[in-house]
Amino acid sequence: MTRIAVVGGGRIGEALIAGLRESGTEPSDIVVVEAVQARADELAKKYNVLATGLDIGCEGADVIVVAVKPQDVPAVVDRIGDAISDSVHESIVVSLAAGVPTQVLENKLSAGSPVLRVMPNTAMLVGHGVSAVCKGRYARDEHLEQVVTIMESVGLVVVVSEAQMDAVTAISGSGPAYFFLLAEAMIDAGVERGLPRDVAVKLATGTALGAGAMLTGGGEGPAELRYNVSSPGGTTAAAIRTLEASGLRAAVADAVEAAASRSRSLAQAATSDDDDDENG
Numbered sequence: 001m002t003r004i005a006v007v008g009g010g011r012i013g014e015a016l017i018a019g020l021r022e023s024g025t026e027p028s029d030i031v032v033v034e035a036v037q038a039r040a041d042e043l044a045k046k047y048n049v050l051a052t053g054l055d056i057g058c059e060g061a062d063v064i065v066v067a068v069k070p071q072d073v074p075a076v077v078d079r080i081g082d083a084i085s086d087s088v089h090e091s092i093v094v095s096l097a098a099g100v101p102t103q104v105l106e107n108k109l110s111a112g113s114p115v116l117r118v119m120p121n122t123a124m125l126v127g128h129g130v131s132a133v134c135k136g137r138y139a140r141d142e143h144l145e146q147v148v149t150i151m152e153s154v155g156l157v158v159v160v161s162e163a164q165m166d167a168v169t170a171i172s173g174s175g176p177a178y179f180f181l182l183a184e185a186m187i188d189a190g191v192e193r194g195l196p197r198d199v200a201v202k203l204a205t206g207t208a209l210g211a212g213a214m215l216t217g218g219g220e221g222p223a224e225l226r227y228n229v230s231s232p233g234g235t236t237a238a239a240i241r242t243l244e245a246s247g248l249r250a251a252v253a254d255a256v257e258a259a260a261s262r263s264r265s266l267a268q269a270a271t272s273d274d275d276d277d278e279n280g
């Protein structure tokens with residue numbers, strides 16, 4: 001039994017709680033700490049978990065998950081540090097925040113505190129999350145294993161180095177939104193061609209589900225799967241040629257670079273907040 005405190009009950013905090021509950025984690029093993037009282041009450045009711053203040057929430061927690069906006073991380077971890085500094089119980093602090101280096105958290109906690117970063121995605125909500133995990137300076141293998149086990153209960157997990165986290169964020173952290181945008185565009189295009197919207201929604205989303213299952217089925221890779229859809233001289237080849245001519249690949253590469261670059265700048269913002277705190 002691992003007691004988990006989720007600090008920040010926003011979109012990703014909720015996705016984690018939902019995924020954990022769905023995978024069988026007992027409600028008594030989850031505590032949510034959320035600044036907005038109405039939201040805290042909503043999560044407590046929806047997932048049958050306890051919503052508390054930060055001090056009580058962190059007390060005795062095995063894993064404290066920081067799920068607040070990157071710019072809020074230094075201040076929140078400062079408070080977590082105060083809350084757990086006198087405890088004999090070791091808590092692992094896990095940050096889900098984009099960009100923020102583990103060192104920013106380590107600097108706010110007692111010397112040698114185990115810190116890890118996880119970059120999850122919202123598909124945890126349906127048990128199909130993808131999470132990348134990396135260790136901070138003081139986290140040991142047993143801490144990594146504990147966090148990997150938690151995240152595996154809500155989806156797929158890869159272990160990466162911290163230097164790879166910006167790229168990970170740009171691919172799988174933000175990635176669901178890219179597929180959602182494509183689905184939206186397909187639905188609108190279907191409606192433009194005269195399909196009723198509900199029919200276009202079923203066609204596009206069902207196709208996404210099938211394509212996802214084929215991609216993750218362990219058989220052929222994406223290019224091979226695409227060749228199999230493309231009959232000689234047929235409709236798919238005509239569509240793919242248009243997508244390529246419109247610069248789809250370059251647009252995806254640029255989008256991923258933009259996301260990774262934003263992640264790097266969030267790191268700078270959090271690090272300068274950290275410096276300000278230390279100097280001020």
Ligand SMILES: NC(=O)C1=CN([C@@H]2O[C@H](COP(=O)(O)OP(=O)(O)OC[C@H]3O[C@@H](n4cnc5c(N)ncnc54)[C@H](OP(=O)(O)O)[C@@H]3O)[C@@H](O)[C@H]2O)C=CC1
Nearest residue numbers: 008009010011012033034035067068069070096097098120
């Ligand atoms: N959304 C996503 O798909 C993903 C998000 N992340 C990361 O997760 C983090 C949260 O993102 P997201 O869920 O989208 O953001 P949200 O703004 O939806 O959630 C953050 C929540 O934390 C609350 N909060 C702020 N300060 C405190 C505090 N001191 N104590 C308790 N709660 C607090 C916020 O309240 P208020 O609004 O009043 O500030 C808000 O409800 C970010 O760092 C992001 O980079 C990582 C992977 C994917």
Ligand SMILES: O=C(O)[C@@H]1CCC=N1
Nearest residue numbers: 097098169173174175
């Ligand atoms: O958009 C964001 O900044 C967060 C991080 C990855 C997904 N959502």
